[in-house]
Amino acid sequence: MLKYALVLLAFAAPAMAEDMTYDDCVAMVDRSPATAEKKSAAWQVHGGGAAAMHCHALALYALQRYDEAARVLDALGRNRDVPAAGRSALFDEAGSAWLAADKPGQAVTSFTAALADKPNDLGLLSSRARARGLIRDWRGAESDLSAALAQDANRADLLVLRASSRWAQGNKTGAAADIVRSLEVYPDYPPALVERGKMKYSAGDLAGAKRDWQSAAARGQGRTAADAKRYLNELQSKGGK
Template sequence: MVRPRPVLLGAVLALLLAFGGGLVLIPAGGPGAEAADEGLPLPPDIPRLAEGPQYEECLGLLRSDPDGALSFAEGWEGAGGGEGARHCAALALLALGEPDRAAERLEALARNSQGSAAARAAVFAQAVQGWMLADQAGRAYAAATMGLTIAPEDTGLMLDRAVALGTLGRYRDALDDLARVTQAEPDRAEAWVFQAAALRHLDRLPEAVGAVDRALALAPDNAEALLERGILRQLRGDAKGARADWQRVIAVAPDSAAADLAQQNLALNEAGPKRR
């Protein structure tokens, strides 16, 4: 089953910090700083751990009123809400900017749940994102690995683990997971972007260029792919091409983390000659 991957801002920032390199700077505020303002890792077709109107009501509150969702979940758990209540409470903590507490609960829930393998894998994926938001890539790697023990063909978890491995500097191991993803889903543009970045960190620039070109062939306006190609162009001495890519990032995704990083890279690009 191909499970859609949500894109939390914090998760994207963690990924870019793992694979950024080049001119990319670490954004201020930390990887979880804006978690509460972004969508939760809860696409509508992710398998649920429970059923019933209270579960759906609680999940429905997450985006509009996470404080209310937490209060609802805690009251419901006290009345015997079980796994559904604990799941909603953990996601509410994530929405409220407490990713470490959320990830701890999500991981425990995924380990001990009586739900289906698909549902448990989905919760492990949510735990991975929580740990990444909490800047704990080692815990994210462990959670992804546990998820893959029950859903070994889950390419989303493979991708999550690759991001965690990249954050830990384990680029060769990340490439192993990314190779499995691109083999299973060759049209998955973000996997090619991450592969390009990992290859760049290993100084395999021609291969990195090939991977990012593949990503952009699949998704010409993918902001992360454009950001990465700009970095590669800068490293290869093509300052004009790098500027064009970073300007395109800002044009196609002006409110994204990639655009923030592209803007910083443009500023550094402009400042470079003056420093010399």
């Protein structure tokens, strides 16, 4: 979910007709996003300004209208009346909304705008790297991940992502080194086991790949476990024991 951009509280937005404040509107998003969407839209018409726009974006996101939410957030981020820190937070939220809308290219643009004000932000670098990976910009993803890892070398998740980016570029040695390091930081880390299994499979070590994927399937959750099970099924269909 989007995080609420508290920087907008600095805006002296007028209350709605019902004396609703920004906090009231945000609370309504949790209770009834459809009602919050309608009321925040009306608030904008009556001069609610950036606070009303942001609440409207939150309501749109809660209603899974991700594309619309992203567009509102990007528009807010371009508002030069918003302090720099606020613009960065808004573009960050826009990037997350674009990802939810399955539009990683637009997400890259929003995260890049956020990084203009916070060029060394680890979270933003990581988010843009993930978005770049989705559009197969492996070199860009690796660059962002290396910058993020320079700040925190013990992020097993980022090491796995960089390994994937390096592998996609044909840098098998660098990819393997990242996986080794990630498993030193986080022994039996399921995403690392999935990637190591793929590397072993590529090298012809089918038994080793199977062991890694079995462990990842048993230990992992969500997409990680699903990927491991898919690889195991594919291995079995190809005659792997």
